[in-house]
Amino acid sequence: VEAESQELVDGSLIDLCGATLLWRTAEGLSRTPTVKHLEALRQEINAARPQCPVGFNTLAFPSMRRKDTPDEKQPWVYLQCGHVHGYHNWGSHRDRDRLDRDQEEREQGRQEGRSRECPMCRARGPYVPLWLGCEASFYLDTAPPTHAFSPCGHVCSEKTAVFWSQIPLPHGTHTFHASCPFCAQQLSGEQGYVRLIFQGPLD
Ligand SMILES: [Zn+2]
Ligand SMILES: [Zn+2]
Numbered sequence: 001v002e003a004e005s006q007e008l009v010d011g012s013l014i015d016l017c018g019a020t021l022l023w024r025t026a027e028g029l030s031r032t033p034t035v036k037h038l039e040a041l042r043q044e045i046n047a048a049r050p051q052c053p054v055g056f057n058t059l060a061f062p063s064m065r066r067k068d069t070p071d072e073k074q075p076w077v078y079l080q081c082g083h084v085h086g087y088h089n090w091g092s093h094r095d096r097d098r099l100d101r102d103q104e105e106r107e108q109g110r111q112e113g114r115s116r117e118c119p120m121c122r123a124r125g126p127y128v129p130l131w132l133g134c135e136a137s138f139y140l141d142t143a144p145p146t147h148a149f150s151p152c153g154h155v156c157s158e159k160t161a162v163f164w165s166q167i168p169l170p171h172g173t174h175t176f177h178a179s180c181p182f183c184a185q186q187l188s189g190e191q192g193y194v195r196l197i198f199q200g201p202l203d
Helices: 026-030 035-047 096-112 158-165
Strands: 012-016 019-023 076-078 115-117 124-129 147-149 154-156 168-171 175-178 193-195
Touching: 147 158, 158 193
Parallel strands: none
Antiparallel strands: 012 019, 076 124, 115 124, 147 154, 147 193, 168 175
């Protein structure tokens, strides 16, 4: 945070007895996407048919409705480098056993946050599913969602990612750290977010 002041401007954070409020002015909100706009952005990304560079399957962000388990086309990212992939091992075998095993592996992977090696660049790090942040008022602009918070995988625009990664939010009474606005998870890694590298369709 650059400066503390008594003046409320767009994006001000108000500490109210431990609860942090985000102050948005009407003008600031007019630059914020609506839920409809977010849905349009989602469809735009999906229309570009991002692909898994390994499995060559087309990836797609699931609809905004909150879900707990990633679905088949969900994009995943290596947080170390930003390379976006589909979930590996989810290939041509589509028998039930396989699906169950993959499901299990994904659950395990999520719980352990185990690190994996990116097949594109060999960077090692956590491999997490990407989710579009669906709370429109946390967005600072309507730019395409090209960045993701680390380690939770919430996707938003670059400006939004940079903004939130620099805002220390109170955690308990004495500690402050930058958190993902969508899920309140403490950000990790050098910057707290990663630029996503999508692989387009190979024609
Ligand atoms: Zn990589
Ligand atoms: Zn998050």
